[in-house]
Amino acid sequence: MRALEGLDLRVPRGAVFGLLGPNGAGKTTLVKLLLGIAFPTAGRATVLGRPPGDIEAKARMGYLPENHRYPPHLTGEQALHYFGRLSGLRSPGRASRVDGMLRRVKLDAWRSARVRTYSKGMMQRLGMAQALLNDPELLILDEPTDGIDPIGRHEIRDILIEQAGRGTTIFLNSHLLSEVERLCTRVAILKDGLLVREGSVDELTRPTNVHEVTTRGLTPETLAALQSRIPGLSADVAGAEGGPRRLELRGGQEDLNRLIDLLRERNVEIAAVRQSRESLEDVFVKIVGEKAP
C-alpha cells in the first residue's frame, strides 16, 4: 500500500500552509518524511533547501507531533532544557529562552511539576514551547489544537499568528478546518495519498450565489410582501420589533438588485450586504466525499 503517491507540493517561505485530509490520507506520513522520521521508498524532497532529516535543516525547524509525549521523569522546565540542548541551544542563553517560552505558553507556574501531572492542554502548550524554543524558520505542527478547550485553542492561535508575523513559515496539519481557514494563507487537501486540491483559501472557497442582507425596521407584512415577489428569499427568526433582521437570498445579481430596490421603496434600512462564500469545511466535505475516478 502506498501512503503517498505522485505528490508535488511547494510551500513558499513565510507562508502559513494548511494540510488537510481525512484520517489515513497521508498527512502525518508526509510530515514524517520531511523530518526524516520515516524514509520514502521513492521520490525527492527538500526542506529549507536540504534533504529530509538533514541535521543542519532540523536545527532551523520546530516540530510538534500529534500525540506527543515527554519523558515522565522530567519537569516542564527540565523537558525544555533537554530539548533545547538537543536543538543546540547553549547556556546561559538557553535558560532565558526557556523562561521566556514558559511564560509565553503560560506554564510558568507549573515549571517544576513533572510532565506526567500535566493536563492535555498543558502538554500541548509545552509542545508548542519546545517547538518554538530554537526560534525556528519552519514550524511544523501536527494537530496542535487537538483535545484543547476553546480558550486554549485561542491562545495557541494567537501564538501562531504572532509567530507568522515574525516571518516563520508554518506548516499546519489539522482536522479543525475553521482553524486552518482562519490561520492559513495556502491550503492543500490530501486524499488517499494523493494531492487533490491546492491553493489559497480564497481560491478554494469560491463565492456562492447566496447573499446575506441585514436590515433594520423590517415588518412581518413587508417581509411577506417581499417573499411573494422574490422566490429565493428567506429570513431568520424575528427579534425585537424594529431590530436587525438577516435575510438570505438565493439568486443572482439581478435578484439582489431587485431586493435592494424593494427594501428602499419601503424605507427599510439596509445595514449590510454580504456575498456568502463556501467555507473550507464545505469544500473539504465535497472533495473528500467525491468518489475516486
Added chain:
Amino acid sequence: MKVAAILLDTCRELLYRKTLWIYSGIVSLTLLFFLLALQTDVAGGVIASLKVFGLEGHASGGGFTLDSQQGGGSAGLTAASFVQGIQIAVAFVLYPLGIMLSVFATAGLVPSLLERGLIDLLLSKPVSRPMLFLSRFLGAVLVAAVNLIYLVGGLGLILGIKTGVWNPGFLLSGLAMALYFACLLGFVALFGVLFRSSAVSIMMTAVIFVASLIVRWPHQNADWPRLITGRAARFVAQGLVETLYHALPRTYDFGQIVAALILGRGTASLGAMLGSALAGGAALAVATYYFSRIDF
C-alpha cells in the same frame, strides 16, 4: 553538548525508575557493615586480632568462627588473604546482583525511547540517530559503572584503611564487570529495538546469560561430540556450540577473570574479554543500524 544532554536524561530516567536505588542501598549497607562492624589489628602483614560487632574471630579448621572468647588470634592468616577472601565473597554475591538489577533497570531504556510521540520529537531534533541511540547506551553503562565503582572503591578503601592492604586487582575486577555489563547491554539494546518490550528484553537477556554458561562446557571439552552419533548432527551441534560461544558474552570466563584479578593469580584472559567485547559490540552495531533504518 547533545551527547551530554542524552546522558543526563538517561541517568535521570534510571534514577527515576528506582531499580538501581535498591542496588545502591544494598552496596551502602555492605559498606556500612565493613566500616562499622569490622575491627582488625595487623602485625607484620598478619591478622593479629579480628572483631566483628565486638565478637572475636578465631581460625577454626579451614574457616572462621566468631565468639566471645578472648585471644587465640587468627592462626597466621595474612591480611592480604583476609582482604582477598572478603573481596571474592563480596564480588561473587554483589556483582551478579548488580548485573541483574542493572539489566532490569536498563531493559526499558530502548523501548521507552521508541515510544510513539517521544521518538518523533527526538528525531525531529538536530541529532543523528546513531548518536541518540549510542548516547543512551553509554548513559546506561555509566550508571551501572558508577554503581560498581561505588562498591569496589568503597570496599577497597575501607579494607585498605583497616588492614593496610590495597588490592588494585579488586578495582580492576569492578572495571571487568562494567565491561561485561556493557557487553550484555549490547544485547539488551538489540532486543529492545527489535521487540520494543522491556519484558521481552529481560527474558531474552536471561536466555543469553544462561546460554553463555551452557555452551562453555562443550566448548572446553573436546570429547563431548562423541555423545552424538550422526556425523552431520555432530557437525551441526559443534558448529552451533562454537558459534554461540563466540557470539555471546563469556559469562563463565568473566567469573574466572574476576577471581584472577582479585587473587592476583595469573593473568586475566584478554581473549575472553576481547571476544565478549566483540560480541557485545556486534549486537550493539546491529541494534544501531536497525534503529537508524526503521520508520517511526
